[in-house]
Amino acid sequence: MTNPLPTLEELAREEEPWAGYARLRDEAPIYRPPAWDRTFVLSRYDDVRAVLADSVTFSSSMSPNVTPAMMVHRDGEPHDRLRRVMAAAFTPRAIEVLAPGIERVAASSLDALIERGGGDLVPAWCQAIPVSAIAEILSVPPERQPDLRRWALDLLSVFFAQPEPGEQAAPFGRRTWVQAECAVRICAAMGPRLGGELLGLIFRGAKQRGAALTPRRLDGCRGLVEFVAFLNGIVRQQRRAPRGNVLDMLIEAMEPGEDGVSQASEVEILLQGLALIVAGVDTTATFLGNGVRVLCERPELYAELRANPDSIDAFASEVLRLWSPVQWTDRRATRAVEIHGQTIPTNAQLKLFIGAANRDPDQYEAADELRLDRGETGDLSFAVGPHACIGRNLALLEGRRAFRILLARTSGIHLEERPQRTLHPGTYGFEELRVKLERA
Numbered sequence: 001m002t003n004p005l006p007t008l009e010e011l012a013r014e015e016e017p018w019a020g021y022a023r024l025r026d027e028a029p030i031y032r033p034p035a036w037d038r039t040f041v042l043s044r045y046d047d048v049r050a051v052l053a054d055s056v057t058f059s060s061s062m063s064p065n066v067t068p069a070m071m072v073h074r075d076g077e078p079h080d081r082l083r084r085v086m087a088a089a090f091t092p093r094a095i096e097v098l099a100p101g102i103e104r105v106a107a108s109s110l111d112a113l114i115e116r117g118g119g120d121l122v123p124a125w126c127q128a129i130p131v132s133a134i135a136e137i138l139s140v141p142p143e144r145q146p147d148l149r150r151w152a153l154d155l156l157s158v159f160f161a162q163p164e165p166g167e168q169a170a171p172f173g174r175r176t177w178v179q180a181e182c183a184v185r186i187c188a189a190m191g192p193r194l195g196g197e198l199l200g201l202i203f204r205g206a207k208q209r210g211a212a213l214t215p216r217r218l219d220g221c222r223g224l225v226e227f228v229a230f231l232n233g234i235v236r237q238q239r240r241a242p243r244g245n246v247l248d249m250l251i252e253a254m255e256p257g258e259d260g261v262s263q264a265s266e267v268e269i270l271l272q273g274l275a276l277i278v279a280g281v282d283t284t285a286t287f288l289g290n291g292v293r294v295l296c297e298r299p300e301l302y303a304e305l306r307a308n309p310d311s312i313d314a315f316a317s318e319v320l321r322l323w324s325p326v327q328w329t330d331r332r333a334t335r336a337v338e339i340h341g342q343t344i345p346t347n348a349q350l351k352l353f354i355g356a357a358n359r360d361p362d363q364y365e366a367a368d369e370l371r372l373d374r375g376e377t378g379d380l381s382f383a384v385g386p387h388a389c390i391g392r393n394l395a396l397l398e399g400r401r402a403f404r405i406l407l408a409r410t411s412g413i414h415l416e417e418r419p420q421r422t423l424h425p426g427t428y429g430f431e432e433l434r435v436k437l438e439r440a
């Protein structure tokens with residue numbers, strides 16, 4: 001009897017899911033995971049790339065006939081309009097301004113750890129760097145920065161909900177109570193029109209992804225209301241006193257132009273501000289953590305990079321390709337379509353395994369090996385097509401500068417215990433990285 005193929009749950013849990021990915025690519029290039037209704041998994045490079053590039057046949061919105069709140073879940077004109085606004089704020093020049101702050105936080109938080117001989121790098125370094133970058137972008141003052149990660153997790157639980165088979169909604173009474181409490185709070189902060197609109201979007205967020213309003217997601221809605229009200233306060237202040245940062249450009253997009261029409265509504269901008277914390281914090285922190293783990297486990301690579309810092313950019317690219325923070329993303333088929341002889345019905349869900357595509361031996365020679373001389377790899381870590389990551393330049397800047405600082409300021413780095421993979425579905429990273437650090 002042949003071995004059954006790994007389930008999605010196993011692939012999301014295993015520390016080394018790569019052999020499982022190879023089996024999907026070889027034996028089931030269109031895989032129907034058990035217990036997942038109308039779900040198809042694609043794992044080959046060419047297939048994943050082609051679907052990402054075709055946003056007409058493969059929608060980013062999981063429910064037909066609604067315009068989702070988040071840009072990443074929208075299609076067509078409503079997506080492109082917001083993307084133009086956001087892209088203008090994320091040009092390489094706008095991002096370069098953030099470099100000195102990134103270097104300062106990377107160096108000072110590392111020095112504090114070295115002083116103590118080491119510690120858990122995840123909160124103290126991997127998260128501290130992107131949190132400070134996003135805080136700068138959104139003008140979040142230092143005392144509220146610790147809240148950013150909590151809000152990011154709230155956002156993940158609501159707008160990026162990954163529905164699980166058999167999950168249960170919180171009891172009706174509790175849902176009503178939390179919704180009423182949130183309504184009072186958000187309307188007091190932003191008035192009934194704006195507050196009401198945002199409240200509706202937040203409470204419908206999980207449902208649009210086909211997920212139930214579980215107790216965790218209900219708490220997530222509460223956190224998001226708190227954040228949106230907070231960000232709205234910052235926007236009001238900054239309207240009066242611009243700070244010359246990315247947020248100014250987003251605020252400008254809310255103002256009516258010469259034709260009396262704004263490029264994006266206040267609601268849209270506040271929600272995209274929210275999206276930046278989730279898109280920009282955990283992904284980048286995970287990327288940094290994955291790089292640190294490799295450096296701990298491969299002392300010869302650590303020594304080579306210390307001796308030859310010019311290879312650090314190539315190292316960062318290979319870390320992203322081999323251990324992509326986003327392992328899979330979702331699309332919905334807008335019509336019946338045939339792939340590898342199988343019909344994917346209209347409205348079926350596709351899980352695009354970026355992590356498997358990036359290790360496809362038909363695309364990469366010695367695909368599982370980290371090679372510093374690959375040059376441009378064309379990997380899919382930041383996706384391609386209309387939704388390709390808008391923060392790519394920022395994430396690369398953070399990774400390259402942070403690894404450079406780590407390698408320059410330490411002469412040894414050792415894991416104190418075996419790290420555990422995080423259990424956020426669709427991601428690859430580590431919960432904690434307890435390390436001993438030697439000062440250079």
Ligand code: HEM
Nearest residue numbers: 071072279280283284287326329382383387389390391395
């Ligand atoms: C290593 C870090 C990062 C990785 C691996 C990553 C990965 C991705 C991927 C795979 C997508 C496409 C999702 C899809 O189409 O389903 C995406 C989209 C996006 N990312 Fe990133 N990202 C990273 C960092 C960032 C940062 C730092 C920001 C901003 C501060 C950001 C903002 C966005 C936005 C706004 C989108 C939506 C683009 C659109 O829908 O047009 N990301 N990212």
